[in-house]
Amino acid sequence: MGRQPCCDKVGVKKGPWTAEEDKKLINFIVNNGQCCWRTLPKLAGLKRCGKSCRLRWTNYLRPDLKRGLLSHSEEQLVIDLHARLGNRWSKIASRLPGRTDNEIKNHWNTHIKKKLLKMGIDPVTHQPLVDNHQQQLVSSSSSSSSSSSQSAEQLPRQPQQNLMIKDTDDDNKNNNNGVPAPMNSQQESSWSSSSQITSTENSCCASGDGDESLLLDSICSDESLILNSLWLDDTPLVDALWDTTTPTSCLLDCQDFGIHDFGFNSFTDTDEQNSLQTLKMEDKTHYHIV
């Protein structure tokens, strides 16, 4: 009945990945593609849970990942998307090519959350923070006010304003006391085809830092990307591009995605297998073929 367990827990290594383990994982996926995560560790000679391998690959080793802090524009887009999607990090991440859900989640918790609080904006509701007195009034007048911020966080909501991250504390003048109401699917649907456009465009265009803002504009102005895929079509951009379900597609995509940037130098059809077997790791994130 059912399938075999993903890993037998016994003898499975945990904790930080070593360079050697990274090398094994990369070599295996480059040569064989992403097949079955359960069997991958064994085949790749890793004493890791398949789940751990998948996480390591998707969050850290994938060659199409960007590294480094999120740009201002990316940050703005994250806020905008978070206002609609809540903590659905994977969905948010799918709109930011090269970024992972984990990375965005971390950035949200360590940077954006604090910035919003500093600006007097509730990072959960994306509404201006209400003081204690007002909070009491709101909670006493609302029958469903017992719902925690966590539950509210799970639901998409319509932004009442366009939030712009500022490095300074000024311009905290929008003090609507609106309580965000969770939308039903019908509301989501209708909203997705109307007010979302305005909100997205506004927030994107308001960001003004040169190339990044141009990039963001191009992302935001793509209605099929923002509207259709956000609510109707969940095909992730990054995953669709980096499909390694087969060895062939894996190798092709490696090249398409500038695997050289990742550290893989060019390889030929004839010697690629041998070359990749001798991948040499210089540090945690740099690999090259010798």
Added chain:
DNA sequence: AATCATCACAACCGCCATCTT
């Protein structure tokens, strides 16, 4: 120089929808 606090992020955990047997 030592200690403590904070930051940044990789990794783990548990849950859930889906899939397989």
Added chain:
DNA sequence: CAAGATGGCGGTTGTGATGAT
């Protein structure tokens, strides 16, 4: 159809790096 595994997701934790005192 039921049981159980898989893959994916979001929340949380652990830990090294950095800054402040």
